[in-house]
Amino acid sequence: MDPFESEIKQLIVEALALEEIAPEDIETDAPLFVKGLGLDSIDALELAIAIDEQFGVEISAEDADSGEIFASVRSLARHVAENQEAPSDEPQDA
């Protein structure tokens, strides 16, 4: 499993204050918004801010609208991996 994926799950629970959900409960491929976790657009904003603060990856409006970045934890992790300025040693894909 991509280490970003578990970090992002942790981030989702913390940044969005999802008290009743544990990071490991979030399915990597489950949709985050509307269905699945049922997050709204303000959650998306919070999550984008948290991702920027933690990984230094800014998500642009175009990326958010056109790509599938917010589709699932997996797609978020891939985006972070592809756009991090100082690539780490960790594997790029799961």
Next chain:
Amino acid sequence: MAEAENLPQLWKRLGAPALVLAYPLLVYFGLRTLGPLLLGALLATAVALWLVARLRSEAPAPWRSTAAPLAPLILLVIPALLLEEQRFVLLYPVVINAVLLGVFWRSLRSGMPIVERMARLQDPDLKAAEVRYCRQITWVWCLFFVLNGSCAGYLAFWGSLETWTLYVGLLSYLAMGALFVVEFSIRKVRFRRFGDGLPDRIAHAVLKHGESEPDDANEWTQIVESGSVRGVQFIVALSTILGRPAVRGLMRLVALYYVASDSTTRDASRAFHRRLGIPSGLPAIYRNVLRFAYNASDRIFLLKRQRHLFRFERHGDELVRTLQDQGRGAVLIGAHFGSFEALRAAADDDAFPLSIVGFFDNAKKVNSVLQALDPELASQVIHVTPDSMGYMLEIRNRIKRGELVALLGDRTTPGASSVEVEFLGSPAAFPTGPFSVAAALRCPVLLVFCIGRDPNVYEVHCEHFADPLELPRRPAEEELRGAIQRYADRLEHYARLAPDNWFNFYDLWSNGA
């Protein structure tokens, strides 16, 4: 033989209308050359011929429709001849206008308005908006008959025979024709219903140019919009030609029209003034609608960067300046109160990078007209797209870059979350979205209101709201209410300063419950 029979037939069919239409000229030349006695005899002969033709026809037309225009003629001509007073003959157009006024007026009081009845001849299936429109136009014709009849009456008594003839024989027909053509054009632009007649085909050819056929789902918004695109283009062109003072004059007429015709706006404005506890009569409503019209027309001059036409009075701009000097972005929360275009212009003067967030999709075409005036407009607007979240990130990224992003905090949308706070003495629903966004961004939050004043002043009021807006994640209604109440209190303060700048023309207090 056939022709000999056709002439009375023709006279029966067209005699009455021809006599009515040609009446002014007949009277003019009759009185000048024949004198009242011979003219009377001539008119009597014409009426007699018409009666004979009618009696001899095998299928007589209904009496009322053909006899109606001639009865007053006989009633006026006889005393004119007996008393040798030609003024009676000149009153005929007044009687005709009075009769038409009576017919149109009665159709408004009971039964179906005349204009609607005529519209249904072309297509019996009318939409509710068209029925409303037909009623308004019937009113317009009533007004026309009053004015036209008054002019004819005035000239009959106090004008010379020549001016009377010029007016009733030519000018009033031209006025009638102009009213008809203008109304026909408005009707075609608004409702886009085209028959097979030549004028309809011409109208269709002109109007379909460059436009796609609207589909059913958003037919109405498109129709309304295409109408308003033309309206906006017209006003933009007019503004360029006439300049701001003339456009302001025009806006007074527009406001008058809206106050007279739009009861929803009128009721909303009245209700708002009542809540403020200030006079809520028609003058106050007119000032309110007029301010809205001024505001809309000023947008054109502001977008064209004719800022020398305006004077900006700034209050609290040092707050923004300080933030800008520190390289910090901020959320500005405003309202549908005063002018956002003027705010944009004031910020631009100060070289403050300001974007405005809003729903602009339902006026895309109108916006494209305005955007042509100022290409930069596009980059300074963030469109809210309810189905995606890109716009949220756009807000965030701009603030991160140190820019200012303005949100409107006073209008709830169906389905969006809202809370009730006290506003002007009663609970009213305000949206939570703008405040949740401001809290999530953890940046300075300011309130901005830009009040329009006569003749050309825009007062920009900027004040501190929070830095940052501290709300817990997933705030309870109570926690949001505190912040929103503070906003509502400030909005109330400014609304009291300039009630005419209040542009929420709906009942704010009915939404929440």
